[in-house]
Amino acid sequence: MNLILLAPEDFQSSTKVLLRGRRFQHMADVHRAEIGDRMKVGVVNGQIGEGEITHRSDDHIAMTVTLDRDAPAPLPLTMVLALPRPKMLKRTIQHATALGVKTLYLINAYRVEKSFWQSPWLAADRLREQCVLGLEQAVDTKMPQIELRKRFKPFVEDELPSIAEESLKLVAHPVTKQPCPVDIQQQTTLAVGPEGGFIPYEVEKLQEIGFQSVHLGPRILRVETALPVLLSRLFPAR
The missing domain is CATH 3.40.1280.10 (SPOUT methyltransferase, trefoil knot domain)
Structure with missing residues (x-):
């Protein structure tokens, strides 16, 4: 997983997201994510940016995200x-x-x-x-x-x-x-x-x-x- 792909329902506010399930498990087990870590994120059909982990529990991770660039151009x-x-x-x-x-x-x-x-x-x-x-x-x-x-x-x-x-x-x-x-x-x-x-x-x-x-x-x-x-x-x- 080279990008944490976010859906609209993940957003608690315009810049705050909460992740559970498969993505949380991957971040916890593979990336060994901790508070303060930064990861590449993107919104489905939207922009790409960076997310900083602000909270981690046994079943979810919270992040503050900044989206500042477009996704790669599709093939014609x-x-x-x-x-x-x-x-x-x-x-x-x-x-x-x-x-x-x-x-x-x-x-x-x-x-x-x-x-x-x-x-x-x-x-x-x-x-x-x-x-x-x-x-x-x-x-x-x-x-x-x-x-x-x-x-x-x-x-x-x-x-x-x-x-x-x-x-x-x-x-x-x-x-x-x-x-x-x-x-x-x-x-x-x-x-x-x-x-x-x-x-x-x-x-x-x-x-x-x-x-x-x-x-x-x-x-x-x-x-x-x-x-x-x-x-x-x-x-x-x-």
């Missing part, structure tokens, strides 16, 4: 991601959030098992939990927007054209000749398939609305590995 990216298997989903959401993705569509695809859509980790509070972990890691505060789309064809035909309008449209696909571009300077929509990739029909549907297929080289990577590699190529040092 909309990500369209075939729903990963539940165990991978948590890590993928954390990684995407930590890397600056702010708009994410989780979609169905032929190789996405139907059971994946029954995962309790798709509940809004569970997704938010993983986003919080990603924000705390990256010292960021802006919460991503995550949308679920269970039908591939209607989404690609009816929604995605307007979502991706006036952006560079890329689909990660290992069976193509075009390598992934590096250090682009424009708004981008990136589609990433499931384990095994999108099937040819799905790639063709994306190409019909302007998506270009790109690859990362001869190695076939897991989604959780391919995602940070793709983003680091497209937006290095952002």
Whole structure:
């Protein structure tokens, strides 16, 4: 936890916060926080600053906070991601959030098992939990927007054209000749398939609305590995 992420309900006044539960436990056990210690804090969807511990008990910590700078700029990216298997989903959401993705569509695809859509980790509070972990890691505060789309064809035909309008449209696909571009300077929509990739029909549907297929080289990577590699190529040092 590189940032203590604060919610509006944590504030006792405009500068005083009270923390219990997971964040208190982390501060007490990992940071060994004591009165007078200063820590990096930020407000969800707000600014970042510093908090000074003014009180500590067995179950809570009180801080005085000063917020004086903006969060990192988000990536100029909309990500369209075939729903990963539940165990991978948590890590993928954390990684995407930590890397600056702010708009994410989780979609169905032929190789996405139907059971994946029954995962309790798709509940809004569970997704938010993983986003919080990603924000705390990256010292960021802006919460991503995550949308679920269970039908591939209607989404690609009816929604995605307007979502991706006036952006560079890329689909990660290992069976193509075009390598992934590096250090682009424009708004981008990136589609990433499931384990095994999108099937040819799905790639063709994306190409019909302007998506270009790109690859990362001869190695076939897991989604959780391919995602940070793709983003680091497209937006290095952002």
